[in-house]
Each structure stands twice: as C-alpha cells, then as structure tokens.
Amino acid sequence: MTPRCLDDVVRGVRTGPLGDRLDTPVGLGFLTQQAVRHASRDRSYRNHVLSLRIEDAVGSCSVEPGELTEDVIFDCLGTPARRLLDHPSEAVRVAALDAYLQWLRPHRDHAEAVVLDRGSTLDKSLRRAAAVVDLLPPEPGRVLVVGVVNSLLHHLRTRGIGYVACDRKGGRTEWDEEIRTDAAGALDDCDAVLASGMVLGNGTFAALLDHVRATGKPFVLFAQTASAVLPCFLDSGVTAVSAEPYPFFWLDGGQSTIYRYRAGERR
CATH class of the missing domain: 3.40.640.10 (Type I PLP-dependent aspartate aminotransferase-like (Major domain))
Structure with a gap:
C-alpha cells in the first residue's frame, strides 16, 4: 500500500517485517527548548522538540511551547513502542515511530x-x-x-x-x-x-x-x-x-x- 499519512506508515510497520520488535520500550524521553538569533540577523526564533530514545536511536517531533507536560513525557518511559504508536498525542506517535525506524533502519x-x-x-x-x-x-x-x-x-x-x-x-x-x-x-x-x-x-x-x-x-x-x-x-x-x-x-x-x-x- 502506498502511504498517505502517518497512520498508513504505522500500519505498514505493524504488519511488515519490521513489526516483530515493537515490544521494545522507550528508555529516555526529553524536551529540547532552543532559542537563537544568528549574528547579523534581525530576528530570533525558538524550537521545542520532543525526543524519545529506543535502544541507540533518538526520534523527534517538534511541538508548540506548552503542548506537552512533563507527565506525558515521563509516562512514555518503559512503554513499548507498540503502545506509543496508539498514543493520543500525535507528537508522541511521531517521535516513537521515528526512533523505532532509526533503530532498525539507521540513516x-x-x-x-x-x-x-x-x-x-x-x-x-x-x-x-x-x-x-x-x-x-x-x-x-x-x-x-x-x-x-x-x-x-x-x-x-x-x-x-x-x-x-x-x-x-x-x-x-x-x-x-x-x-x-x-x-x-x-x-x-x-x-x-x-x-x-x-x-x-x-x-x-x-x-x-x-x-x-x-x-x-x-x-x-x-x-x-x-x-x-x-x-x-x-x-x-x-x-x-x-x-x-x-x-x-x-x-x-x-x-x-x-x-x-x-x-x-x-x-
């Protein structure tokens, strides 16, 4: 099936050859908050990024400031990738799938x-x-x-x-x-x-x-x-x-x- 959205990719992972390790848990979760103004530039900008680690891979998803609480991130710890792919937060689903795919298919x-x-x-x-x-x-x-x-x-x-x-x-x-x-x-x-x-x-x-x-x-x-x-x-x-x-x-x-x-x- 040709994927059209994140859910299509998730379904493909679950049912394909990469799906047999989905019980691997997240071992680390963190939020990076960054602000920068480059030399010679007039404007500043900032980024907030959720990151989750599975084994040796870190997956990430940008979020709006205040979108995720510490409790949401903490609750990801020890949770199998399989369950996080059904998480109500799209950012968590993206970061978990990103980490899982990077682990099994390193760039x-x-x-x-x-x-x-x-x-x-x-x-x-x-x-x-x-x-x-x-x-x-x-x-x-x-x-x-x-x-x-x-x-x-x-x-x-x-x-x-x-x-x-x-x-x-x-x-x-x-x-x-x-x-x-x-x-x-x-x-x-x-x-x-x-x-x-x-x-x-x-x-x-x-x-x-x-x-x-x-x-x-x-x-x-x-x-x-x-x-x-x-x-x-x-x-x-x-x-x-x-x-x-x-x-x-x-x-x-x-x-x-x-x-x-x-x-x-x-x-």
Whole structure:
C-alpha cells in the first residue's frame, strides 16, 4: 500500500517485517527548548522538540511551547513502542515511530551522509540550507516554502529562485516579505514544494502530498521531525528528504551530519 499519512506508515510497520520488535520500550524521553538569533540577523526564533530514545536511536517531533507536560513525557518511559504508536498525542506517535525506524533502519545505511563543518550558528545554518536546496531540481520554478527558515530563503534568493514563504505563525521574513499562513491556498501558485518535517506532526502533510501526487510537482522535505518516517513516502509523492536526527545542527558548534535521500536512490 502506498502511504498517505502517518497512520498508513504505522500500519505498514505493524504488519511488515519490521513489526516483530515493537515490544521494545522507550528508555529516555526529553524536551529540547532552543532559542537563537544568528549574528547579523534581525530576528530570533525558538524550537521545542520532543525526543524519545529506543535502544541507540533518538526520534523527534517538534511541538508548540506548552503542548506537552512533563507527565506525558515521563509516562512514555518503559512503554513499548507498540503502545506509543496508539498514543493520543500525535507528537508522541511521531517521535516513537521515528526512533523505532532509526533503530532498525539507521540513516547511515540507507542515505547519503553530508557532514556540516564546525562553525557559528549562522555558518552551520547556511551550510545545512545549501545541502537542502541542492535537493530541488536545477530549475524548480517558484517554490512554496512551508516552515520558514531564513537561511533556506537566503539560498533560494542567491540562486535566483522565486518562492512563497509560508508558516502557521505568520510574520515577516528577514527581507520583510509577508509570510503566508495557509500553505494549501498557495499550492496552485507554485511549481515545487519545500517543507519542514513539522508538517507531519501538525496535520498539514496529507494535503501537500495529495497535491504533489496529482500534479507531479517536486516535493522536498527537510526533517528534524520524523527524519526516519518521511523517507517512507519517497517514490510516492516525495522526491527527496534531508533527514537530520538528534542532536541537531543548532545544538553544537562542532561537526554534525545530515542524510540525504532521493526518490529512486534509497539503498
């Protein structure tokens, strides 16, 4: 079955060859709260990310501030992955599945590793953004960017690629452009989609996937959220994924690694 949403991937895992270890419990849960203002940039931003660890793998899902209590995270400890895949919180379901898939299918065995050299927060943000934008076709047309990261917009601007910036929080870009809040309403005005993995955790992924499947438009994802889940949609609408497991580039000034998947090339 071609997956359309998170539940489809869960069903595939439960009934497929990866399902025989679902009784493995979560051993660690934590919430990362991060805020940053890059040197020379005028705006600050913050991220809250739920992470769960199964064996040697950490899966993650971005959340809104205050969305999860300590009790929710604590209750995940010792709970088998099988039960967490039915959890009422979508963030918990995403993080648990992400950890489980990374444990059984490590990125290093299935994707191209790209090392981001050490540097300042801005240096590393720009290096990651360049590696992500490289996943778009050489002439993508106008790109809908869902989940605004100014370093991504910087590289699109540098390459002369037009874009529509979209984020549920709205606001303005670093270049004082309006950030739209309705991604679905902007799809017809764009030729390609570049979206954060957060779309899987906030319920907007299915509409994007339906559109690109119907139109054949390129669909590239940059994923800290669900970095091991989103490659399941390659060759069924998603054309490429930049997968970035925990710890993320913004946590450490040293070297870090992202993994690039392309449709038709998964190992």
